[in-house]
Amino acid sequence: MDCRTAQSLINSYIDRSLTIEQVEQFLKHVEHCPSCYDELEINFIVYYALQRLDEDNGKEGTFDMHQLLQEDIKRRRRRVRHSRIKESFLVAMIILAGFLVVLELLETFGILLM
Ligand SMILES: [Zn+2]
Incomplete structure (x- = not known):
């Protein structure tokens, strides 16, 4: 992915409208x-600052935007990984199912394996 593409996806990343592949x-x-990370951080800060103004008006407490973004990235990466594991599992199940079908066919045609 090049910088232009990455920067065009920043807003979608923040409002969570990217696909798993795109997030990855x-x-x-x-x-x-x-430079893209900085761009992301700036947008992230603006987005969350605005959201915070909306949500908990007047609440005290400082928050570390840099850390919030790091946590967000970590969370997203975990989600990408989980989705990959799920996919691999699905592929394994399909292969297994295919294998069972083959076994079934072999048995049907009277070819003994053992
Ligand atoms: Zn870049």
């Missing part, structure tokens, strides 16, 4: 591209 590619890019 996007994170891969920003983790190695300081």
Whole structure:
């Protein structure tokens, strides 16, 4: 992914409208591209600052935006990983099912395996 693509996805990343594949590619890019990461951080800060103004008006407490973004990235990466594991599991199940079908066919045609 290049910088132009990455930067065009920043808002979608923040409002969570990217697909798992896009999140994966996007994170891969920003983790190695300081200028896109900065861009993401700025947008992230603005987004959360606005949301916070809306949500808990007047509540005390400082919050570390840099850390919030890091936690968000960690969470998203975990989600990407989980989705990958689920996919691998699904593929394994399909292969197993295919294998069972083959076994069934072999048995049907009277070819003994053991
Ligand atoms: Zn970049």
